Amino acid sequence: MKKVYNLLFILHVFVGVGAMAGGSMAILNPIEPGGVPTDALKNSPFTNFLIPGIILFMVIGLGNILSAVTMHFKSKYQGYISSTFSWALVIWIIVQCIMLRSIVHLHVIFFIIGLVQAFLSTLILFKQQLFPTNSILKVITNLESKFPENSVLKKIVKLENKFYK
Structure with a gap:
C-alpha cells in the first residue's frame, strides 16, 4: 500500500x-x-x-x-x-x-x-x-459465506486478503 x-x-x-x-x-x-x-x-x-x-x-x-x-x-x-x-x-x-x-x-x-x-x-x-467500501466488503463476506464454492467470490476474497489484511 x-x-x-x-x-x-x-x-x-x-x-x-x-x-x-x-x-x-x-x-x-x-x-x-x-x-x-x-x-x-x-x-x-x-x-x-x-x-x-x-x-x-x-x-x-x-x-x-x-x-x-x-x-x-x-x-x-x-x-x-x-x-x-x-x-x-x-x-x-x-x-x-x-x-x-x-x-x-x-x-x-x-x-x-x-x-x-x-x-x-x-x-x-x-x-x-470507510463508507461505502465497508458496506461492499460486508456484502462480499456475506456472499462468500453463503456461497463458499463460488470461484469468483473466492478470487475476490483472495485479492482482498492480499491487499488489505
Whole structure:
C-alpha cells in the first residue's frame, strides 16, 4: 500500500502545481493565457478565461494540493478528499473538452491521471474500510459465506486478503 500512497501523493502534487500555474496564467491574462485566444471559448458561456482560471486554480490546483497535504499527514479522510478532487479533475477535463469542442493530448493525459487518482483513492478507501467500501466488503463476506464454492467470490476474497489484511 505504501506504493499506492506515494504514487497518489506525487500525482496530486503534479496536478495541483500544474493547475495552479495554468490557473494563474488565466487569471493574470484572461484574454490570451499561454497564447490561447478567447475564440476558443466561443461555444462556452465565458467571454474570457478569468472564471475558468479561478476554478482551475482553486478547485483543481488547491484541491489537489489539499489532497497531497492530507496524505502527508495521514488524515482519516484522505481517501474521501483524494477521491473528490480526482473526480473533479475528470469532470473538469470532460467539461473543458465539451466547451472547447476539441480534444488535445493534454486532455487525454490529465483525464487518465484523474482516473488513476480515482482508482488509487478507492484502494485507500477499501484499506481504511470507510463508507461505502465497508458496506461492499460486508456484502462480499456475506456472499462468500453463503456461497463458499463460488470461484469468483473466492478470487475476490483472495485479492482482498492480499491487499488489505
